[in-house]
Amino acid sequence: MPKRDPCGCAGVPFLCHMSENExxxxxxxxxxxxxxxxxxxxxxxxxVILRDGEIVATGHNLTHTLNDPTxxxxxxxxxxxxxxxxxxxxxxxxxxxxxxxxxxCSGAIVLSRIPRLVYGAADPKAGMCGSLANLVQHPxxxxxxxxxxxxxxxxxxxxxxxxxxxxxxRSKYSSD
Ligand SMILES: [Zn+2]
Numbered sequence: 140m141p142k143r144d145p146c147g148c149a150g151v152p153f154l155c156h157m158s159e160n161e162x163x164x165x166x167x168x169x170x171x172x173x174x175x176x177x178x179x180x181x182x183x184x185x186x187v188i189l190r191d192g193e194i195v196a197t198g199h200n201l202t203h204t205l206n207d208p209t210x211x212x213x214x215x216x217x218x219x220x221x222x223x224x225x226x227x228x229x230x231x232x233x234x235x236x237x238x239x240x241x242x243x244c245s246g247a248i249v250l251s252r253i254p255r256l257v258y259g260a261a262d263p264k265a266g267m268c269g270s271l272a273n274l275v276q277h278p279x280x281x282x283x284x285x286x287x288x289x290x291x292x293x294x295x296x297x298x299x300x301x302x303x304x305x306x307x308x309r310s311k312y313s314s315d
Contacts, residue, residue, distance in 0.1 A: 162257050165189055166291045169235045172199040173298055183298045186212040186236040188220040196220035213244040217251050228252045237295040239266030245274035255285040259295030
């Protein structure tokens with residue numbers, strides 16, 4: 140029977156009782172997505188949307204591939220999840236993303252009413268889920284998101300650092 144939870148996820152009790160280990164299991168799939176983005180030369184960020192223990196959609200960064208500045212991993216996954224479920228409201232879903240969402244993606248998370256967000260590495264330069272500000276838990280917005288942070292953060296951060304280091308190396312040699 141569904142139980143009411145103090146976190147506000149009444150009716151979706153599955154979400155409230157995810158252990159860190161369970162979250163890490165789904166984040167590992169988001170990391171696979173991030174690696175797939177890196178293989179395309181995209182900044183390696185990946186996302187997974189889960190509902191009732193099943194993957195609804197995955198996505199990774201595609202900004203260069205699609206020449207689309209809005210094609211961040213979370214935005215790609217949110218669009219796919221809405222198409223897959225036939226609903227723009229992604230009720231009962233958890234979004235896993237390897238890097239703290241930016242302003243645009245945080246906005247999309249609020250608009251799609253995703254109740255729960257788990258991210259890996261914090262983004263001190265652009266993160267809007269606690270770093271620069273916290274849009275997904277803003278007291279004046281009508282939707283607030285349950286948040287868990289730091290899941291597989293080291294793996295996620297290492298992937299990004301290696302990607303940018305390799306890119307710097309390449310640009311150093313190509314400018315010679
Ligand atoms: Zn974003």
